[in-house]
Amino acid sequence: MSVDLANLVTSIAQRARAASHVLATAPSEQKNAALAKLADLLPASADTIFAANQRDLDAAAANGLTPAQIDRLTLTPARLEQLAESVRQVAALPDPVGAALETRTRPNGLQIEKRRVPIGVIGIIYEARPNVTIDCAILCLKSGNASILRGGKEIFHTNTALAALVAEALAAADLPADAVQLIPTTDRAALNTLLKLDELIHCIIPRGGESLIRFVAQNSTIPVIKHYTGVCFVYLDEQADATIAESVTVNAKTQRPGVCNAAEQLLVHAAAAPKLLPRVATALIAAGVELRCDAASAAILTEAGIAHTPATADDLKAEFLGLIMGVQLVDSLESAIATINRDSSGHSESIVTTDAAAAARFQAAIDSAAVFWNASTRFNDGFEFGFGAEIGISTDRLHARGPMGLPELCSYKYVVTGTGQIRE
Known part of the structure; x- marks a missing residue:
């Protein structure tokens, strides 16, 4: 130098x-x-x-x-x-x-x-x-x-x-x-x-x-x-409203896919997946999203005749920063919480559900800077939070967290x- x-x-x-x-x-x-x-x-x-x-x-x-x-x-x-x-x-x-x-x-x-x-x-x-x-x-x-x-x-x-x-x-x-x-x-x-x-x-x-x-x-x-990555999850609960599930997931993934608060991973409760997943997957694919699915979600989409790609282990915890989304089924709310706390980057997560108790448990237990209920992760943004702007979104725990x-x-x-x- x-x-x-x-x-x-x-x-x-x-x-x-x-x-x-x-x-x-x-x-x-x-x-x-x-x-x-x-x-x-x-x-x-x-x-x-x-x-x-x-x-x-x-x-x-x-x-x-x-x-x-x-x-x-x-x-x-x-x-x-x-x-x-x-x-x-x-x-x-x-x-x-x-x-x-x-x-x-x-x-x-x-x-x-x-x-x-x-x-x-x-x-x-x-x-x-x-x-x-x-x-x-x-x-x-x-x-x-x-x-x-x-x-x-x-x-x-x-x-x-x-x-x-x-x-x-x-x-x-x-x-x-x-x-x-x-x-x-x-x-x-x-x-x-x-x-x-x-x-x-x-x-x-x-x-x-x-x-x-x-x-x-x-x-x-x-x-x-700092925050290193934006591995953000959307979880569709057993009691998710199908219309909200579709709109929130599509928006969180596609509204601006190259930013840190875009959703990268989709979790679906196994009991609701036969009803929810084909509808949400169809909407995502129509928006240009490639779905990388675990075996359980792939089986549902195969039966419904919906295109998808088998996921690797890395795909299910990746930050794609593009029109790709990991998809996997979970058998309970607690399993969703454990998966997110293990594999997310602690940035932004969302639950879609009509069950207020499930939402309260999710928002209390998820260890991320912002946790949403029936809303897109894309709202984790200083402008959207009413701060006028933001200087960054912190996933640290000392001094500042979030926008x-x-x-x-x-x-x-x-x-x-x-x-x-x-x-x-």
């Missing part, structure tokens, strides 16, 4: 740290002014953004990326408007900074307040999703954190165009330009330097495939908030007020 590249990355981190001190006490009105400006700039700059995005798409096609990967790269007018709307929603959310989480007065009169404060400097390492550039920038800004963004080479031109708009919005609100910085190179050596700057950067959040996240977690000296919005981007400190007390 060149000395110049190491110095560049270190300088970015140093400037981010200085900007974080300004942001920590920036008033809500000033931060919201920057967000309002950005929300206006996004649709106004559509031609520039789409031109940059097309450069990335042309390269993606030439490099043989899969349809799911290209979909992640693609910005459409609808997706650009959703980005602008997410900015507006974050601007409208309460500012988390300075909120009193807990207060108490000690017998000696000391007043102790536990107060929410920014984490400081957050590095976000991500691959081919342009919305991450905006989502992370706005959430960090609103929560008083400086951010360093390092996107993948597949989306470099789009990210550069979006980062320029963020810089323009910061300048319009008289906030430091270094509050949001994009690493201006895709050289892996720059990432290696970034991950060692623990005296300047307080948290790293990787977003992307398992190999990227494992690389970051294994090479960072900075705390990492990470503004409160999850804060730490806290104790503010103690006295009248001259001294310790005996």
Whole structure:
């Protein structure tokens, strides 16, 4: 690695740290002014953004990326408007900074307040999703954190165009330009330097495939908030409503199959499978899904004359990130729970049932970041949860779990007020 590249990355981190001190006490009105400006700039700059995005798409096609990967790269007018709307929603959310989480007065009169404060400097390492550039920038800004963004080479031109708009919005609100910085190179050596700057950067959040996240977690000296994979399950219970079972399963699998909260595995209660499975399988196949089935589910589909593929053991716990779904039968609710807790990645799971007691047991016993009842796993998303946007979905258990919005981007400190007390 060149000395110049190491110095560049270190300088970015140093400037981010200085900007974080300004942001920590920036008033809500000033931060919201920057967000309002950005929300206006996004649709106004559509031609520039789409031109940059097309450069990335042309390269993606030439490099043989899969349809799911290209979909992640693609910005459409609808997706650009959703980005602008997410900015507006974050601007409208309460500012988390300075909120009193807990207060108490000690017998000696000391007043102790536990107060929410920014984490400081957050590095976000991500691959081919342009919305991450905006989502992370706005959430960090609103929560008083400086951010360093390092996107993948597949989306470099789009990210550069979006980062320029963020810089323009910061300048319009008289906030430091270094509050949001994009690493201006895709050289892996720059990432290696970034991950060692623990005296300047307080948290790293990787977003992307398992190999990227494992690389970051294994090479960072900075705390990492992560999820490795999105092996998400839908379980059709013995008392599942057939119409809901069909719609939830198809949506969870096909609405956007290349993302981490898409369902990859389908469990069906054996007693309900003869009725439920042919209907749900037919709908999935009509949507282009290949079904990889265990022996018991394959027997039902064979009798019904429905196409399927025999599953390997790995297929029944895989993250496909495409139009493939593992299918297996279970003989009880408890068996479904045990299977999911063993084979899922702890991300998003759903039960379809009319039995409230079964749903309550499932939601209590499943050890995942989000557990749904009669709803698609695709709702495990910061925007859908009303957070305006998200900086990631954590499957960790310390500090944050699930979609990470503004409160999850804060730490806290104790503010103690006295009248001259001294310790005996």
